[in-house]
Amino acid sequence: MTWASLIHVVVSGLATGSIYALMALALVIIYNATRTLNFAQGEMLMVSTFIGWTAQRALGWPLAVSVVVAVVAAALMGLAIERLLIRRAVSATHWDVLIITLGLSLILRSLGAGVARDHRRLARADDGARRALPLDAPGTRDARGGAEPARGPADGHQRRACVRDLVGARRRRRGRRRCPRRAGGVPLFEDGAPRHQRLHRGRGGRLRLDAGRGGRWDAARRDREPRAALPAVRHPLLGAVPRAHRDSRRASGRAARPGGAEEGLRRAALVIASAVLVASWPWVAPRYFVFLASLVFVNVVVALGLNLLSGYTNQLSFGHAGFLAIGAYTAALTAIHAPRVPVVLTLLLAGVVTAVVGLAFGVPCLRLGGLYLTMATLAFGFVITEAILSLDITHGADGLRVPAVAVGGVGTLGDTGRYYLTAATAAVMVAAAVNVVRTRTGRAFLALRESEIAAEASGVPVAAYKTLAFGVSAFYTGVAGGLFAFVVGFLSPDAFDVFLSVDFVVMIIVGGLGSVPGSIVGAAIVTVLHDSLAAFQNYRPLIFGVILIACMRFMPGGIAAATRRISMRLAVSLVVALVMLSGATAAAQQGVTDTEIVIGGSNSFSGPLAYTGEQATRYGVDLYVKVVNDAGGINGRKIRTVYYDDGYKPQEAVANTRKLLEQDKIFAVIAPQGTPPVMATLDYLEENRVPLLFPFQGSPVIRGKKYVFSGMTLYDRQSKMMIDYLVGQRKFKTFGVLYQDDDYGKAFLAAYEKDLARHGLKLGAAEPVKRGVTDVSAQIAKLRAASPQVTFLVLTPGPGAQALKERQKIGWTETVMVSSGPLTDEKYLGLAGDAAEGVEGLSLWPDPLTSDLPGVKAYRAAMQKYFDKNEPNRYSLSGYFAGMLFAEGAKRAGRTLTRETLIGALENIRNFDSGILPPLSIGADHETQKQGFWVRVEQGRFKALTDWLKAD
Numbered sequence: 001m002t003w004a005s006l007i008h009v010v011v012s013g014l015a016t017g018s019i020y021a022l023m024a025l026a027l028v029i030i031y032n033a034t035r036t037l038n039f040a041q042g043e044m045l046m047v048s049t050f051i052g053w054t055a056q057r058a059l060g061w062p063l064a065v066s067v068v069v070a071v072v073a074a075a076l077m078g079l080a081i082e083r084l085l086i087r088r089a090v091s092a093t094h095w096d097v098l099i100i101t102l103g104l105s106l107i108l109r110s111l112g113a114g115v116a117r118d119h120r121r122l123a124r125a126d127d128g129a130r131r132a133l134p135l136d137a138p139g140t141r142d143a144r145g146g147a148e149p150a151r152g153p154a155d156g157h158q159r160r161a162c163v164r165d166l167v168g169a170r171r172r173r174r175g176r177r178r179c180p181r182r183a184g185g186v187p188l189f190e191d192g193a194p195r196h197q198r199l200h201r202g203r204g205g206r207l208r209l210d211a212g213r214g215g216r217w218d219a220a221r222r223d224r225e226p227r228a229a230l231p232a233v234r235h236p237l238l239g240a241v242p243r244a245h246r247d248s249r250r251a252s253g254r255a256a257r258p259g260g261a262e263e264g265l266r267r268a269a270l271v272i273a274s275a276v277l278v279a280s281w282p283w284v285a286p287r288y289f290v291f292l293a294s295l296v297f298v299n300v301v302v303a304l305g306l307n308l309l310s311g312y313t314n315q316l317s318f319g320h321a322g323f324l325a326i327g328a329y330t331a332a333l334t335a336i337h338a339p340r341v342p343v344v345l346t347l348l349l350a351g352v353v354t355a356v357v358g359l360a361f362g363v364p365c366l367r368l369g370g371l372y373l374t375m376a377t378l379a380f381g382f383v384i385t386e387a388i389l390s391l392d393i394t395h396g397a398d399g400l401r402v403p404a405v406a407v408g409g410v411g412t413l414g415d416t417g418r419y420y421l422t423a424a425t426a427a428v429m430v431a432a433a434v435n436v437v438r439t440r441t442g443r444a445f446l447a448l449r450e451s452e453i454a455a456e457a458s459g460v461p462v463a464a465y466k467t468l469a470f471g472v473s474a475f476y477t478g479v480a481g482g483l484f485a486f487v488v489g490f491l492s493p494d495a496f497d498v499f500l501s502v503d504f505v506v507m508i509i510v511g512g513l514g515s516v517p518g519s520i521v522g523a524a525i526v527t528v529l530h531d532s533l534a535a536f537q538n539y540r541p542l543i544f545g546v547i548l549i550a551c552m553r554f555m556p557g558g559i560a561a562a563t564r565r566i567s568m569r570l571a572v573s574l575v576v577a578l579v580m581l582s583g584a585t586a587a588a589q590q591g592v593t594d595t596e597i598v599i600g601g602s603n604s605f606s607g608p609l610a611y612t613g614e615q616a617t618r619y620g621v622d623l624y625v626k627v628v629n630d631a632g633g634i635n636g637r638k639i640r641t642v643y644y645d646d647g648y649k650p651q652e653a654v655a656n657t658r659k660l661l662e663q664d665k666i667f668a669v670i671a672p673q674g675t676p677p678v679m680a681t682l683d684y685l686e687e688n689r690v691p692l693l694f695p696f697q698g699s700p701v702i703r704g705k706k707y708v709f710s711g712m713t714l715y716d717r718q719s720k721m722m723i724d725y726l727v728g729q730r731k732f733k734t735f736g737v738l739y740q741d742d743d744y745g746k747a748f749l750a751a752y753e754k755d756l757a758r759h760g761l762k763l764g765a766a767e768p769v770k771r772g773v774t775d776v777s778a779q780i781a782k783l784r785a786a787s788p789q790v791t792f793l794v795l796t797p798g799p800g801a802q803a804l805k806e807r808q809k810i811g812w813t814e815t816v817m818v819s820s821g822p823l824t825d826e827k828y829l830g831l832a833g834d835a836a837e838g839v840e841g842l843s844l845w846p847d848p849l850t851s852d853l854p855g856v857k858a859y860r861a862a863m864q865k866y867f868d869k870n871e872p873n874r875y876s877l878s879g880y881f882a883g884m885l886f887a888e889g890a891k892r893a894g895r896t897l898t899r900e901t902l903i904g905a906l907e908n909i910r911n912f913d914s915g916i917l918p919p920l921s922i923g924a925d926h927e928t929q930k931q932g933f934w935v936r937v938e939q940g941r942f943k944a945l946t947d948w949l950k951a952d
Helices: 003-034 041-058 063-090 094-116 155-167 215-224 244-253 260-284 287-313 320-337 343-362 371-390 415-437 440-450 452-457 462-488 498-511 516-554 558-565 568-582 610-630 650-662 675-687 715-729 743-758 777-786 797-809 826-836 854-866 874-893 899-907
Strands: 196-201 207-212 596-603 638-645 668-670 735-740 763-769 790-794 816-819 840-843 931-938 941-944
Touching: 003 041, 041 063, 041 094, 063 094, 094 498, 094 516, 260 287, 260 415, 287 320, 287 415, 287 440, 287 462, 287 498, 287 516, 287 650, 320 343, 320 371, 320 462, 320 498, 343 462, 371 498, 415 440, 415 462, 415 516, 440 452, 440 462, 452 462, 462 650, 498 516, 516 558, 596 610, 596 650, 610 638, 610 854, 610 874, 638 650, 650 668, 650 675, 668 874, 675 743, 715 743, 715 840, 715 931, 735 743, 735 777, 743 763, 743 790, 763 777, 777 797, 790 797, 797 816, 797 826, 840 941, 854 874, 874 899
Parallel strands: 596 638, 596 668, 735 763, 735 790, 790 816, 816 840
Antiparallel strands: 196 207, 840 931, 931 941
């Protein structure tokens, strides 16, 4: 490394470190002043950065003026947020600050994505504000005052007075009893059978708390039962089983409350109606709604577990996605390696393994609380994700396909069977949760939530119950993970990121902290909202953020608190409305009608490949669809397209594809993107005999499959052309590769090794990059040490650009950087700026701006007519070509268009001249392309170095 390179690295590091230092200082100032954290700070930085960039680059203002403008804009934005949102929330609870800043983060990120083509990122807020006990004793103030209780001889008496206020006896009332509430409208005690609690002095002067049914029968119970500290450590699921003689004496010795019988009948009727609805749902609902209901039940179990931890013991966790991952992979690996194990035992094993991990995690976290505990759980989630990526047994970033649930000799469970499995499991877990919160264990959790000092003074073993809460919560989440694995059928580390943990927190806050019914309703609302807003793609975070802030502004205690003030009918009506919203797009459309053909796909409209997905579909496929529809359609039918955003996440692609097929009733899937998402949906589409047309990926796995037609030259053919050209014509001997550690990168890696072996060569170095990682400096350093003459880049655009910048930074000019086919585009290589100069690669498409081919000219004319503000590029050209091939196949299939006739028509295409690529013929291998040509970046554009190369 030269001195100039060293100085450049040091200066760059200091500049970046200074930015992070300023961010950290801002967070510390906010926390010290308000005892809360603004987790939307990163999005505020993004906005101020964009303002400064616009002032300098777009308006041409001097750098100093642009910096001042950005600082003033950030200050005004922060002031507005504090005055309009945070100040109104701090007077309630820190949970309101959490959800409001979360919604704010979603809104800012969504707006930023719309302007700068960035992907959304959730932010979180902290639970910094401490709750205050209702102390009236001298020397104390509430939590906002910040003063500590006065220490002295009277301190113990003040604590006892505090405990009496906290857990004193509550009077019975006719109709609905009233619960004491803390700020924000969240009740201190969960609704249930009325209880009487009494604080008294036990043996050795230790404070003890008795809890019973209240009244004279409570005194009778105390006469025949020894006093014990509340709560005694007992089994959390069995400790609340009432004694028959106790209930009978209560029934015989106490008059029924007026209206109590009617209330009981109403509750029984509600339970029966709910049971009938749940049992009949698979027989009356569309198939996709059965799948969606299964996901709701999975999330209900997660929300219950998290509420037992956060809502009942005040231990906020952002690591429950990690617990879900442990349960999911445990169940999946058990189903793969021990298929004879019954599904019930598999779910129990998933729960137990996760509970053990939860207990092991809870013990060292006993001394942590508030922000520090939150950060520890956040780190736990990252650790689990990294472990999944690193372990061979989990298949790393490639994902894990989960076998269907087998039930004895009956066979495997379909959608209906999986639905009943999730529904039955959720019912059992709900009953167990209700049982837990009504026991001494549940009241101990509540005591911990309000004050650990008061709980300890009343005889509650704080450490034991905090650890127990972690264990029980992890058990619930582990069981839910097992259900998730069986319902979705495909697991990937991307599914269990921190944003999923945030979703779980949103569920319990929207539903209501410390409420079992609130957990159910919150899980249903969030799950259905995510599904309903999927059609809005990039606008989904914006809409969701607005909903969250509105919820916290007008319903700060969650739906559970609101229903106590109005009626449970509101929550039920809201859930029904959301289900109807989700079904609004499920019109009675078939894939093919007399007037319409419906096609669509799951693609990346957010995440690392957002630009590619948008260009290939909206400005590619839809561009040709507009041309066809304006010309009268295909055999009298217009084409309609439906897309959903998967963010380059395989599990999202699975859910979206099911929705497209089962709800939107599409005829065929067209132009999905990315090897991992396509591979995750491949078996499902083959089983349902749905054509998968022209995916923007080249894994050889799809070759020869009946319902799949390739959308680009497959990776093994690309590798053969690249190696033959570089070795045969350019005479290179040593090679290295920087590849993405998933199906996409490994497919190229295997092809490179095979093709080099044909020439008697081997790869000198191969460095993997995990999906989503952009820092590749370590890998570039290792590759440079191997000194390859040629270095292949098999990456997504972000890491690819960083690799080129890092290579330029360290002055590594001795190697030829070669991009893979999907990366060979000026738009993406342009992210590296002048560092991309001289990069070579295999291009699969002619230059969309300069080519004189008739098909490319027609493409440019259509782009100018329909999307004149969008610059032509290779990705939209590929989508345009996919739309052209579909239209050609549909025309040849004739008026009687079915999936089988479309397959037959495409297979019989011979010497089709598209005017874009050389004449093509599609045979039984279903490959639409088998060629490419060599290019080099010169002055920001690719210059062709060869004619079309072929790999037969």
